[in-house]
Amino acid sequence: QVQLVESGGGVVQPGRSLRLSCAASGFTFTTYGFHWVRQAPGKGLDWVAFISDDGSNKYFTASVKGRFSISRDNSKNTVYLQVDSLRTGDTAVYFCARDGGDGFNVFDYWGQGTRVTVSS
């Protein structure tokens, strides 16, 4: 069955960095794009970033451009979100989600999330 498992979250000070990981299993990893979606405490869902199946296309929401980067390692079936210059406003649970594919840019499977807390 499809599984996405995030890791790498934690408590960090403003300005510091983290690398979030999303390990995928149960499907052909190389044929899917992936997204990161975050949810601040008590708030709604906020799309953060996307990487295409071959890694050639990457998109980011405006508030993280220049601070976050996304990558994938097809040999490890893992997607990464490098989060730099963290701000208190980045505090959230970060979910990895698989892209629906075939033009359906929806989130058809989700991980359980990893929590990032930015605080001095």
Added chain:
Amino acid sequence: EIVMTQSPVTLSVSPGERATLSCRASQSVRYDLAWYQQKPGQAPRLLIYGASTRATGIPARFSGSGSGTEFTLTINSLQSEDFAVYYCQQYKNWPPLTFGGGTKVEI
């Protein structure tokens, strides 16, 4: 950026009743609209895509309708496990992909 607006913010329904949730887009998204369900402490789950197509394993009591800028999620005969927060999401014009603010369906 396409802004998605959901109403109501909270919907109080009794088990066995029907719930009707609305989602409005700031410009036409044609049929590129999805719905998700999220329970406390859990990741969201895809319910509907293409405005009206149920995702794998989603019960028939969930149905989606609409096109352009106005969409509806209907939950017939609400079960106890359906009490949750529901989000709509457009994927017509992106980046960014955008969500509505959510509707909480409560008892």
